[in-house]
Amino acid sequence: MTQFLVLLIYGLSEGAILALAALGFVLIYKATGVINFAQGEFLLIGAYTFYTAFVIFQLPILIALLVGVVVAVVVGVLVERLILRPMVGQSHISIIMVTIGLAAVLSSIVQMFFGTQPRAMPNLFPTGSVEILNGSIPANRLWTLLVAAVVLTLLTVFFQKSKHGIAMRSVADDEQAAMTVGISVRRIFAMSWGLAAVSALIAGVLLADLTTVEMGIVNFGLLVFPVVILGGLDSVPGTIVGGLTIGLVTQFTAGYLDPGLAGVAPYIVLVLVLLVRPYGIFGEKRIERV
Amino acid sequence: MSAQTVTAGQRPGSPQAQSLLSVNNIEVIYDDVILVLRGLSLDVPEGKIVALLGSNGAGKSTTLKAVSGLLPSEQGEVSSGSIIFDGQDITKMDAAERVKQGLSLCMEGRHVFPHLTIAENLQAGAYTQRSSNEQLDFVYEFFPQLAAIRSRTAGFLSGGEQQMLAIGRALMARPKLLMLDEPSLGLAPLLVEETFETIARLNAETGLTVLVVEQNAKVALKVAHHGYIMEQGRIMLEESADALAENPDVKEFYLGMTADGQGKKSYRDVKHYKRRKRWL
Numbered sequence A: 001m002t003q004f005l006v007l008l009i010y011g012l013s014e015g016a017i018l019a020l021a022a023l024g025f026v027l028i029y030k031a032t033g034v035i036n037f038a039q040g041e042f043l044l045i046g047a048y049t050f051y052t053a054f055v056i057f058q059l060p061i062l063i064a065l066l067v068g069v070v071v072a073v074v075v076g077v078l079v080e081r082l083i084l085r086p087m088v089g090q091s092h093i094s095i096i097m098v099t100i101g102l103a104a105v106l107s108s109i110v111q112m113f114f115g116t117q118p119r120a121m122p123n124l125f126p127t128g129s130v131e132i133l134n135g136s137i138p139a140n141r142l143w144t145l146l147v148a149a150v151v152l153t154l155l156t157v158f159f160q161k162s163k164h165g166i167a168m169r170s171v172a173d174d175e176q177a178a179m180t181v182g183i184s185v186r187r188i189f190a191m192s193w194g195l196a197a198v199s200a201l202i203a204g205v206l207l208a209d210l211t212t213v214e215m216g217i218v219n220f221g222l223l224v225f226p227v228v229i230l231g232g233l234d235s236v237p238g239t240i241v242g243g244l245t246i247g248l249v250t251q252f253t254a255g256y257l258d259p260g261l262a263g264v265a266p267y268i269v270l271v272l273v274l275l276v277r278p279y280g281i282f283g284e285k286r287i288e289r290v
Numbered sequence B: 001m002s003a004q005t006v007t008a009g010q011r012p013g014s015p016q017a018q019s020l021l022s023v024n025n026i027e028v029i030y031d032d033v034i035l036v037l038r039g040l041s042l043d044v045p046e047g048k049i050v051a052l053l054g055s056n057g058a059g060k061s062t063t064l065k066a067v068s069g070l071l072p073s074e075q076g077e078v079s080s081g082s083i084i085f086d087g088q089d090i091t092k093m094d095a096a097e098r099v100k101q102g103l104s105l106c107m108e109g110r111h112v113f114p115h116l117t118i119a120e121n122l123q124a125g126a127y128t129q130r131s132s133n134e135q136l137d138f139v140y141e142f143f144p145q146l147a148a149i150r151s152r153t154a155g156f157l158s159g160g161e162q163q164m165l166a167i168g169r170a171l172m173a174r175p176k177l178l179m180l181d182e183p184s185l186g187l188a189p190l191l192v193e194e195t196f197e198t199i200a201r202l203n204a205e206t207g208l209t210v211l212v213v214e215q216n217a218k219v220a221l222k223v224a225h226h227g228y229i230m231e232q233g234r235i236m237l238e239e240s241a242d243a244l245a246e247n248p249d250v251k252e253f254y255l256g257m258t259a260d261g262q263g264k265k266s267y268r269d270v271k272h273y274k275r276r277k278r279w280l
């Protein structure tokens, strides 16, 4: 029971981070149709930017976070403007190749400045542990879960209810019709990339707080693929459930079965789900009438 | 009924209806090679309903896309001529900016946002507006059927409901000029009548100016004040709607066609046409 509870919290906290990272991927895919292979690198850039502001320049945490957000938005919007926009109308494969290239460039830039040595960051959350049902749960895991849940909720509400969220979904549905109601498709594309980079920043910082600031963050970013395919690629609630599922599967496999198996477990689940529901758990069934 | 909301562009007391939209001798080219509009001109007077009629491929949708600024998204461009809207040259203006200026288009095939609810479609329609409540009340009042099912997903609505939604969504931007591309497309005859009654009512009650593209000439000419007939990228004939409806050529080709719905002939093939052409 105790082990179960610990694994549950570990799985949920990592799953929530994963959901944040994947949500950025889904935003870009939904609004612009681009499959962004550089999402993991956005996590990396986010973590290192925050590290630079918070540890190297010793800025207060909120200011450091603000710096991170600004850099994330600038990087996201520049990537859209300079790299993806000229690619409009090109084949999916060419665009995928471009984002793979972008991933390589971004991670080399980070490596150029910071090398490959992991860097320690002071704890962002209270350490200590909380006793629940005889189990002792590290407090920072609970904080991570809380912060991720708040950000995920804010993003979901933004997407479902706000004027710009509705505009983003309109563009995802029908670009030309969106233009006829006065939505600037280019601005929405830029906004999607900016938001994706911000959600990656938060995921990257939370992850770096649980582990260290290191290039390995990119590998964690790769897990967005099982998450989004599980969640159906274009569904926000699906992405959140997908992230939590993958987080839990990884932890429970490591805890109850074999830590070595934990790395492949997400992909095994992925294959099983795809066999049963090819459009993911929450994938929008395309509405064909109209 | 909040009449002012849609009639902001109207200048009360003007002696004669002025042109809200003038299209002056435009040429449109797709993909740098396909010349589709060859010197097309038309005028839409303020407060009137103007019908633009023509057979398949004449360039009617292209005309509306040129006016609403959608051509760049299809590799098309206005290569010469000018489009003046409300006294402003909008030939090169960005599509989103034209909506802000008061130009709304209901595209051919309705194009509601399928995964959004009715309410969200309408909210999207108000994207250019600071506040949307007043206009939302107006649209729901105008289309009570929509109000009753506002939380339904648009993709699952019937064709008639989608048409109402498409018009309602366009109204959310408080247009001065509403352009409709074949609103009758795919609708049952009764719904076609109803759609055009709606257009006539909007015009009568709020003074909204309308430019409507149609293949169904009969129903369009019934509500329009003025009509244009186009063929192969040019205007061939321009008259008051009543005169057009009585015009023997139009009767033979367009109104004849709509009776059985299957006209294969082109306007050019109509016998009388050669004789009249000299006068055009």
Ligand SMILES: Nc1ncnc2c1ncn2[C@@H]1O[C@H](COP(=O)(O)OP(=O)(O)OP(=O)(O)O)[C@@H](O)[C@H]1O
Residues within 6 Å of the ligand: B030, B031, B034, B036, B054, B055, B056, B057, B058, B059, B060, B061, B062, B063, B074, B075, B076, B108, B215
């Ligand atoms: N995006 C495009 N690229 C190239 N050619 C196009 C494009 N859109 C339209 N055309 C061509 O322009 C001509 C006019 O098309 P348009 O859609 O304007 O006609 P229409 O009068 O609206 O016809 P319909 O009644 O069938 O809707 C057609 O020959 C069509 O093939």
Ligand SMILES: [Mg+2]
Residues within 6 Å of the ligand: B060, B061, B062, B108, B181, B182
């Ligand atoms: Mg057409």
